[in-house]
Amino acid sequence: MSKWDFHPDRALDILERISDAFFSLDRKGRFTYVNSQAERLLRRCRAELIGRHIWTEYPDAIGTIFHTEYEKSLAEGTAKVFEGFYAPFDSWFEVRVHPATDGLAVFFIDITQRRAVQQALQEREEDLNRAQAVAKTGSWRLNVGRNELLWSDENYRIFGIPKDTPLTYETFLAAVHPDDRDFVDRSWRAARRGEPCEIEHRIVVGSEVKWVRERAELEFDRQEMLIGGFGTVQDITDRKRAEEHIRSAALFPEQNPFPVLRVAQDGTLLFANSSARALLEQWECQLGRQVPVEVKQALETALENAVRQELRICCDGRQLSFTLVPIVENNYVNFYGHDITERERVQAELLGAKEAAEKANRVKSQFLANMSHEIRTPMSGVMGMLELVLDTNLTAVQRRYLEIARDAAESLLQVINDILDFSRIEAKKLVFANEPFSLRECLSGTVDLLSLKARQKGLELKLDIDPEGPEIVVGDPDRLRQVLFNLIGNAIKFTEKGEISVHVRSCPQQTGDDRHRLLFSVRDTGIGISAEGQRRLFQAFSQVDDSHTRRFKGTGLGLAICKEIVARMGGEIRVESEEGSGSLFTFTVQLGRHSDRT
Numbered sequence: 276m277s278k279w280d281f282h283p284d285r286a287l288d289i290l291e292r293i294s295d296a297f298f299s300l301d302r303k304g305r306f307t308y309v310n311s312q313a314e315r316l317l318r319r320c321r322a323e324l325i326g327r328h329i330w331t332e333y334p335d336a337i338g339t340i341f342h343t344e345y346e347k348s349l350a351e352g353t354a355k356v357f358e359g360f361y362a363p364f365d366s367w368f369e370v371r372v373h374p375a376t377d378g379l380a381v382f383f384i385d386i387t388q389r390r391a392v393q394q395a396l397q398e399r400e401e402d403l404n405r406a407q408a409v410a411k412t413g414s415w416r417l418n419v420g421r422n423e424l425l426w427s428d429e430n431y432r433i434f435g436i437p438k439d440t441p442l443t444y445e446t447f448l449a450a451v452h453p454d455d456r457d458f459v460d461r462s463w464r465a466a467r468r469g470e471p472c473e474i475e476h477r478i479v480v481g482s483e484v485k486w487v488r489e490r491a492e493l494e495f496d497r498q499e500m501l502i503g504g505f506g507t508v509q510d511i512t513d514r515k516r517a518e519e520h521i522r523s524a525a526l527f528p529e530q531n532p533f534p535v536l537r538v539a540q541d542g543t544l545l546f547a548n549s550s551a552r553a554l555l556e557q558w559e560c561q562l563g564r565q566v567p568v569e570v571k572q573a574l575e576t577a578l579e580n581a582v583r584q585e586l587r588i589c590c591d592g593r594q595l596s597f598t599l600v601p602i603v604e605n606n607y608v609n610f611y612g613h614d615i616t617e618r619e620r621v622q623a624e625l626l627g628a629k630e631a632a633e634k635a636n637r638v639k640s641q642f643l644a645n646m647s648h649e650i651r652t653p654m655s656g657v658m659g660m661l662e663l664v665l666d667t668n669l670t671a672v673q674r675r676y677l678e679i680a681r682d683a684a685e686s687l688l689q690v691i692n693d694i695l696d697f698s699r700i701e702a703k704k705l706v707f708a709n710e711p712f713s714l715r716e717c718l719s720g721t722v723d724l725l726s727l728k729a730r731q732k733g734l735e736l737k738l739d740i741d742p743e744g745p746e747i748v749v750g751d752p753d754r755l756r757q758v759l760f761n762l763i764g765n766a767i768k769f770t771e772k773g774e775i776s777v778h779v780r781s782c783p784q785q786t787g788d789d790r791h792r793l794l795f796s797v798r799d800t801g802i803g804i805s806a807e808g809q810r811r812l813f814q815a816f817s818q819v820d821d822s823h824t825r826r827f828k829g830t831g832l833g834l835a836i837c838k839e840i841v842a843r844m845g846g847e848i849r850v851e852s853e854e855g856s857g858s859l860f861t862f863t864v865q866l867g868r869h870s871d872r873t
């Protein structure tokens with residue numbers, strides 16, 4: 276019995292006429308029938324194929340989808356439908372393989388063309404999707420007849436709805452922000468009545484609120500019934516946010532409690548916030564009018580030099596400070612004001628307090644100076660009387676006691692002298708004489724006075740004066756003596772053995788120099804001064820080591836006074852010292868030339 280249940284000739288006739296290519300294979304894979312469409316697609320005539328094995332005729336298909344699906348269909352006895360590419364023909368085929376009792380019946384068509392079109396369509400769609408993603412604009416299409424609403428990929432993305440979710444108008448409305456739902460619904464109904472639809476509204480995507488701009492073009496039939504439409508949905512969240520920033524930035528000066536102004540180069544007021552009202556009243560100025568001349572001058576300077584300016588303005592009993600920021604490219608200046616009334620008041624108070632403190636200090640110093648003077652006068656009396664009593668006949672014990680009293684009075688006078696000088700320095704009352712005196716006499720007098728003390732300690736005191744130096748100079752001999760007295764006195768005080776040498780050198784004259792520059796040095800072989808001690812040496816009330824106060828008398832004022840005196844005489848004082856090996860004090864002074872000398 277044949278496999279066809281009607282006359283085989285008729286069946287073959289039908290197979291010849293169908294548009295599909297068709298061939299049949301026996302169970303071993305040999306061609307049993309090939310219709311003329313198949314001859315064309317297989318590129319062989321049926322006489323060459325009938326009875327031949329399919330895989331020997333088309334060996335390139337072995338291992339491809341054609342081969343595997345044929346095998347499966349045979350083995351499983353099920354039909355297979357697939358698309359495959361056959362490289363030797365550079366063609367795509369759609370194949371349907373049906374198992375038959377004695378082999379396989381195969382229908383196939385060439386779909387190369389169709390696939391090319393499909394491919395092109397797909398590419399187009401991909402391009403569209405990409406363009407929509409870049410433009411952040413999705414689209415939709417409505418077909419009322421087919422009850423179909425289609426969204427583009429970008430539309431799904433904007434609404435945050437998984438792609439290919441079935442859509443209804445309600446799905447869309449649910450995504451709209453609750454506050455905008457009424458408005459959107461009303462607009463859509465109006466659009467369905469033929470009104471143009473172009474709206475902006477918010478949607479809620481997860482926890483985020485987005486802004487979209489919708490445009491719809493609806494199509495109606497002759498009876499004005501809606502048949503479909505096309506629409507776009509643009510994500511304008513970024514733009515809306517920027518707009519909000521601009522709006523709030525525009526509000527910014529309004530929220531400023533101080534005046535903010537903008538003035539054009541020609542002095543025209545372009546902008547003023549509400550905090551500037553009082554100022555504008557004071558200026559009798561308003562938008563579009565001229566600001567006062569002094570303000571205009573300040574803004575011109577700011578623009579010309581392209582630098583910020585500060586401008587102080589009094590308004591309503593308040594002190595305002597304006598920072599003028601020139602915007603050169605726009606030819607205007609922004610004024611940012613702030614209230615500094617409080618700051619200035621505090622500054623003024625601080626300044627007042629400082630002045631008061633300084634004045635009190637001066638008054639105190641003046642008082643000390645006066646007091647020292649008052650103490651010194653009776654002390655001179657005490658000392659004079661002691662000297663007179665010492666010149667009389669006394670017992671050895673009486674003499675001893677009176678000598679101790681005289682030494683104590685001398686020390687006390689020295690202390691008082693120091694305090695007096697220091698107070699005068701503080702009160703800026705130290706006066707300097709300007710008289711001719713003999714440099715040699717001044718120096719040897721001082722050294723002579725102290726040589727007794729040195730000898731008592733077993734120290735040698737040497738004086739060496741530059742023979743090239745001047746004989747008579749003009750200045751204050753007492754002040755010079757005071758400095759030397761202090762330095763040599765200290766040297767003796769802080770040296771136990773060795774010598775103290777005093778040098779005076781004349782510094783080289785400079786042309787046109789009308790003064791003598793002299794360098795004095797006092798060197799000792801005493802206890803020396805530590806580095807830290809040297810740093811504090813010329814400060815008032817400082818003694819290098821507190822324990823010295825016990826062993827060595829003194830106020831710690833001597834060197835501070837010396838420093839001031841030397842400075843006032845146009846010089847400097849320095850120290851070099853090493854603990855245990857001695858100290859070298861040097862100072863320079865400038866003294867006037869004596870006109871009698873050549």
Ligand code: ADP
Nearest residue numbers: 765766769803818819829830831832833834858
């Ligand atoms: P005072 O009047 O107490 O001597 P000075 O200002 O003259 O004050 O000296 C301050 C301190 O500096 C002294 O107490 C001493 O510690 C130190 N000093 C000054 N001269 C010397 C020196 N030649 N050798 C060592 N120490 C010195």
